[in-house]
Amino acid sequence: MNLLVGATGFIGGHLVGYLLEQGEISKATFRMGSHLKLMDASGVQGIEADLLDHHSLHEAMEGVDSVYNLASPMPGSDTEFQKMNTEGVLNLLETSAEAGVKTFVQLSTLDVYGFRNKTVDGSTPLSPSDDYQRSKAEAERLLFEFSKRNASPKVSVIRSAKAVGSRDESLVLPILRMMKDGRVVLPSSGTMSFTHPRDVSQAMYRAATNNIATGSTYLVKSFDASPEQLAESLAAELGTRASVKKQGMFGSSPVPRYTSEQLKASMTIGVQKNWAEIGYAPLYDLKGTSQEIASWYRKEPWATEAA
Numbered sequence: 001m002n003l004l005v006g007a008t009g010f011i012g013g014h015l016v017g018y019l020l021e022q023g024e025i026s027k028a029t030f031r032m033g034s035h036l037k038l039m040d041a042s043g044v045q046g047i048e049a050d051l052l053d054h055h056s057l058h059e060a061m062e063g064v065d066s067v068y069n070l071a072s073p074m075p076g077s078d079t080e081f082q083k084m085n086t087e088g089v090l091n092l093l094e095t096s097a098e099a100g101v102k103t104f105v106q107l108s109t110l111d112v113y114g115f116r117n118k119t120v121d122g123s124t125p126l127s128p129s130d131d132y133q134r135s136k137a138e139a140e141r142l143l144f145e146f147s148k149r150n151a152s153p154k155v156s157v158i159r160s161a162k163a164v165g166s167r168d169e170s171l172v173l174p175i176l177r178m179m180k181d182g183r184v185v186l187p188s189s190g191t192m193s194f195t196h197p198r199d200v201s202q203a204m205y206r207a208a209t210n211n212i213a214t215g216s217t218y219l220v221k222s223f224d225a226s227p228e229q230l231a232e233s234l235a236a237e238l239g240t241r242a243s244v245k246k247q248g249m250f251g252s253s254p255v256p257r258y259t260s261e262q263l264k265a266s267m268t269i270g271v272q273k274n275w276a277e278i279g280y281a282p283l284y285d286l287k288g289t290s291q292e293i294a295s296w297y298r299k300e301p302w303a304t305e306a307a
Contacts, residue, residue: 001025001027001066002019002024002027002066002067002068002208003027003060003064003066003067003068004019004029004068004070005067005068005071006072007028007044009071010165010169010170011107011163011201012028012070014197014200015070015204015205016028018202020044024205026044027044027045027046027047027060028045028046029046029049029057029060029071047060051071051087051088052080052083052088054091054095057091058099061095061098061099064101065101065102065103066102066103066104066105066208067096067101067105068107068204068208069089069092069104069106070107071084071088072085072136085138086135086139086142089106089139089143090146093143093153093155097152100152102152103154103156104153104154104155105156105157105207105208106139106143106155106156107200108140108157108159109159110162110193110267110269111128111132111133112128112133112137113127113267114129117267118265118268119270120219120268121219121269121270122219132258143155144215154212154214155214156214156215156216157218158200158204158217158218158220159219159220160203160221161219161220161221161222161268162192162193162263163197164194164196164293165196165284166292166293167303168197170259171227171255174253174254175234176303177304178254179231179234179235179238179242182240182241182243183245184231184235184242184243184244184245185245186227186228186231186244186247186253186255186263187227187253187255187263187264188246188247188264189226189227189246189263189264189265190226191224191225192225192226192262192263192267192268194221194230194289195222195282196222196283196288196289198292199222199280199283200220202283203218203278207278210277210279216277218277218278219269220269220280221269222285222289223282223284225286228245228246230289231244232244233289234290234293236290237290237294238294238297
């Protein structure tokens with residue numbers, strides 16, 4: 001039995017579907033007011049819980065073998081991200097250990113390296129440069145310290161490059177909305193690493209189900225491309241004639257501030273030799289990602305009309 005924490009989010013929704021395809025039985029926590037459409041459609045059992053309330057997690061842990069933690073609001077969307085990435089992670093680890101959970105997989109981000117680094121690999125030191133990045137790095141530190149003191153659960157961390165795919169509100173939806181107006185303007189950037197959420201799901205599942213050492217970390221990407229190439233590929237799949245341009249010195253783009261900083265940083269993941277340890281191999285490239293987004297958008301064109 002799996003427990004997904006953060007299943008109502010962008011990547012969490014994709015992980016729900018991925019685990020179902022693997023024949024896995026899952027349940028998921030949700031906070032009051034969460035959007036439960038994807039969970040309801042999948043048949044995953046939902047349990048109301050709060051990472052900041054230790055006691056509310058006990059019921060959720062009943063019968064659980066693997067915990068997947070994806071709960072981490074982005075800056076600007078929730079003022080509690082610092083507590084979620086510190087107190088919340090510790091609460092989740094402690095209740096996992098008490099319940100006899102065997103594996104614990106934490107979704108982290110490439111951003112813990114800080115936007116000053118351009119190409120990173122397993123030996124690159126972390127250098128977070130803002131509160132959100134520092135909170136994610138602190139979550140990792142707490143996980144690794146916990147794994148040194150406790151034999152169970154086995155802990156692993158997936159550091160994902162910028163995730164893009166269907167239902168992504170930080171980059172994909174702004175691009176689609178701009179396409180409707182015939183002109184896509186993106187922050188000036190270069191080639192960077194992207195990850196499709198299904199590939200993130202694959203990496204998390206393989207980390208949970210393979211015999212790896214506790215405290216292991218994996219950097220995950222699907223492909224390298226510039227944001228402009230992503231927009232152009234998506235426009236081609238949708239058959240639109242929208243122009244794609246870089247934001248000028250005095251121009252503006254509707255891309256959210258933090259996402260804009262991610263694009264400007266243009267961070268890439270170097271060759272990852274440890275992918276073989278978990279049997280990870282990216283299934284999505286630029287074209288495949290564009291096709292997946294286009295297929296979803298044709299079914300739900302109203303998505304760009306959301307506020």
